[in-house]
Amino acid sequence: MRQSQDRQRQSLVKWGVLGLSKSAVPKVSIIIPCYNGEKYLQDALDSIVMQSYKEYEVIVIDDGSTDSTASIIRSARLPIRYEKQENAGVSSARNRGIRKSTAEIISFLDHDDMYYNETVLQRAVAAFNSDYDLGVMHGSICFIDENGTQIGLDMCPKYQDQDTLAALLFYRSCIPGTGLFVRKKSLVGVGMFNEKYQAAEDYDILLRLAMQKHKFAYSTEPFVKYRRHAMNLSRIGSTRNHDNTEAQRIEGNILKSYPISSIIKVFEKSSFPEDEKCARLGTVLLRMGMIADAKNEFLKSINLNAFNIDARFCMGVLCVRESRYDDSIKHYDVLLKNNVCVQNRTHLAGIYNNYGVALILSGRTEEGFESIERALICNPNYQDAGYNIRQRGHKCTDLKLTPRPLRAN
Incomplete structure (x- = not known):
């Protein structure tokens, strides 16, 4: 010593x-x-x-x-x-x-x-x-x-x-x-x-x-x-x-350098409400590629608070990635129909974009692009939504999901 x-x-x-x-x-x-x-x-x-x-x-x-x-x-x-x-x-x-x-x-x-x-x-x-x-x-x-x-x-x-x-x-x-x-x-x-x-x-x-x-x-x-x-x-x-994909990959590797037990302990000792602890820990696990564990945390969060934005948002993303488009739509519907994000236009933009992607991939193309248009009304500088709206009239095989709730700025 x-x-x-x-x-x-x-x-x-x-x-x-x-x-x-x-x-x-x-x-x-x-x-x-x-x-x-x-x-x-x-x-x-x-x-x-x-x-x-x-x-x-x-x-x-x-x-x-x-x-x-x-x-x-x-x-x-x-x-x-x-x-x-x-x-x-x-x-x-x-x-x-x-x-x-x-x-x-x-x-x-x-x-x-x-x-x-x-x-x-x-x-x-x-x-x-x-x-x-x-x-x-x-x-x-x-x-x-x-x-x-x-x-x-x-x-x-x-x-x-x-x-x-x-x-x-x-x-x-x-x-x-x-x-x-x-x-x-x-x-x-x-x-x-x-x-x-x-x-x-x-x-x-x-x-x-x-x-x-x-x-x-x-x-x-x-x-x-x-x-x-x-x-x-x-x-x-x-x-x-500022390459988001590269930065996210490196951030994931940085997170993996910490023992998962240390990360869990930090969240347990944090002052977040219980549903936020689960949702935010789930987001970390998702970034680390621990999909099943992330889902468990998101579902625990939703059981504690049916309107938790992080949990619903990320579950919607996971459902799209698993081609479960109707389930994804249901998660975003809960947030939109209950006006959970009505005071936060940045969060609302991310939800509208991902909701639109899920609708398009489920075959409801016009509804989907209308939702993406709403995302751009909420945030005109939103790059994922801007890219997606330009795919209108083309084969929609390369739409961009936003992986987690947008930061307010």
């Missing part, structure tokens, strides 16, 4: 995170991994310049850019530590930035995003100053389009304790890696980013931080403006990975 503690201390000394006074005002290292960032990088840098808190350093790790990123850095209005490496991905770039950092607190900002307003650093530093045990600070996400116009807001679900937080993270990736503040010793303590992951790398490290009991805090005011645009959605060659 003593040898293990000595090794951990040596590691922390190596990375320069010991010897800091608890009363010292921390400085922030802002790490920007960048790949071909010429279009949006200046916006990110401008959002740093406007910060009211000035005790920071900026580290840009250029992950093999072939555009004018370097010239933008040279003409920047603030000092920047700039290093270029061969393209190795976002995890490698972030780890290199961590190694180069000198501050106690690390802030990650993707090159195509911006800090939400001028008080972001000030708010984060105040939180770390008031609680030396705090390891991670995060906020909600403000989504913007290519032109910087706000198109949505994603609020992290509230959590009262570490077990509920860990259960939330197992259930879904609900904390963004960009705009995140982490104490450096916490990052080093969990081994930093896993460089084999080119997607869901932030999900992986956040789960490790939560499961190893590093303390989290949450601000309802956003820390970051998260930009949605063509390049980060296609993510070809990018340090930022």
Whole structure:
């Protein structure tokens, strides 16, 4: 035990995170991994310049850019530590930035995003100053389009304790890696980013931080403006990975790295209502490919609460995959006819889309496309529904199901 503690201390000394006074005002290292960032990088840098808190350093790790990123850095209005490496991905770039950092607190900002307003650093530093045990600070996400116009807001679900937080993270990736503040010793303590992951790398490290009991805090005011645009959605060659299929596959592998007994224990200790514990655990098991166990949890949830959205939604998905279209329709009917999601248009959009797919596959084609049209009325930017509506008039053999309830934003 003593040898293990000595090794951990040596590691922390190596990375320069010991010897800091608890009363010292921390400085922030802002790490920007960048790949071909010429279009949006200046916006990110401008959002740093406007910060009211000035005790920071900026580290840009250029992950093999072939555009004018370097010239933008040279003409920047603030000092920047700039290093270029061969393209190795976002995890490698972030780890290199961590190694180069000198501050106690690390802030990650993707090159195509911006800090939400001028008080972001000030708010984060105040939180770390008031609680030396705090390891991670995060906020909600403000989504913007290519032109910087706000198109949505994603609020992290509230959590009262570490077990509920860990259960939330197992259930879904609900904390963004960009705009995140982490104490450096916490990052080093969990081994930093896993460089084999080119997607869901932030999900992986956040789960490790939560499961190893590093303390989290949450601000309802956003820390970051998260930009949605063509390049980060296609993510070809990018340090930022948004291919949903690939990210979901990697998230499934990350989940499988945890013993199922540990995951179940986290949910049992969480503060969720009993029907939510079953439904959300079922969603995790489904993502891990444990179909039969997932079904059992969904059915337990429905027995406790016939209108549980997660359980009904995912059972509808499973029924379609098993070609039990009428059973799928029944699950979505329960939610639609009882107005379960009338106040949440995002959830309603997902239900209308999947309901429409089940109707089409059961032979009720026009009813199905009418339902998908309703999904797009609820959420005009809904990609699965947009794809499906374009299949009208064609052979409907490749319709897109949304695998789990959509996040409100």
